[in-house]
Amino acid sequence: xxxxxxxxxxxxxxxxxxxxxxxxxxxxxxxxxxxxxxxxxxxxxxxxxxxxxxxxxxxxxxxxxxxxxxxxxxxxxxxxxxxxxxxxxxxxxxxxxxxxxxxxxxxxxxxxxxxxxxxxxxxxxxxxxxxxxxxxxxxxxxxxxxxxxxxxxxxxxxxxxxxxxxxxxxxxxxxxxxxxxxxxxxxxxxxxxxxxxxxxxxxxxxxxxxxxxxxxxxxxxxxxxxxxxxxxxxxxxxx
Numbered sequence: 001x002x003x004x005x006x007x008x009x010x011x012x013x014x015x016x017x018x019x020x021x022x023x024x025x026x027x028x029x030x031x032x033x034x035x036x037x038x039x040x041x042x043x044x045x046x047x048x049x050x051x052x053x054x055x056x057x058x059x060x061x062x063x064x065x066x067x068x069x070x071x072x073x074x075x076x077x078x079x080x081x082x083x084x085x086x087x088x089x090x091x092x093x094x095x096x097x098x099x100x101x102x103x104x105x106x107x108x109x110x111x112x113x114x115x116x117x118x119x120x121x122x123x124x125x126x127x128x129x130x131x132x133x134x135x136x137x138x139x140x141x142x143x144x145x146x147x148x149x150x151x152x153x154x155x156x157x158x159x160x161x162x163x164x165x166x167x168x169x170x171x172x173x174x175x176x177x178x179x180x181x182x183x184x185x186x187x188x189x190x191x192x193x194x195x196x197x198x199x200x201x202x203x204x205x206x207x208x209x210x211x212x213x214x215x216x217x218x219x220x221x222x223x224x225x226x227x228x229x230x231x232x233x234x235x236x237x238x239x
Contacts, residue, residue: 065075067082093103095110121131123138149159151166160166177187179194205215207222
């Protein structure tokens with residue numbers, strides 16, 4: 001009888017465990033499946049997140065430039081940079097000034113252009129207080145205070161504060177004159193020199209004396225001319 005009682009208790013214990021298991025099983029059609037679905041969703045979300053993170057890491061990996069222009073083979077770190085570059089080949093200029101109608105291929109170029117109309121100079125030098133339209137111009141200006149000359153001529157070792165100054169200097173070694181006049185064929189080292197030369201053909205004289213209104217094709221000639229008036233004033237004061 002005692003053995004039977006023990007067996008009965010074991011069976012009862014099993015039935016209770018089975019009942020609990022059965023309850024869990026019946027509830028398994030609800031909560032456990034939800035938990036499973038939630039887990040799969042989380043896993044998918046994590047995979048997507050990891051994939052996006054991997055893409056970002058891939059695009060910003062130091063030195064890696066995975067996006068290539070099929071036209072000129074130039075490479076870029078980001079797709080947005082490639083898309084902007086492609087406009088140099090297509091000629092597309094989707095950014096238009098609402099004031100004068102001038103169009104630009106890049107948004108920042110339009111923003112810089114707008115300062116022509118507004119006269120805004122938001123970037124100021126903390127050393128001398130001079131203001132500039134562009135932040136890059138301020139950075140170049142700061143080198144006049146710091147003495148920094150980061151651009152070096154590989155031929156003679158001379159250093160420059162601006163890349164454009166170095167480019168002009170290099171022509172003293174190469175003798176290159178890449179800018180040619182389409183009217184007479186004369187060649188020049190600098191584009192600015194060509195522009196001045198073109199005035200000999202067009203007759204343009206953009207520099208005018210404020211005293212006698214005489215006009216000149218070059219600023220240097222106006223400067224020399226102004227000495228005449230300063231001399232005349234000096235003689236008038238002596239009388």
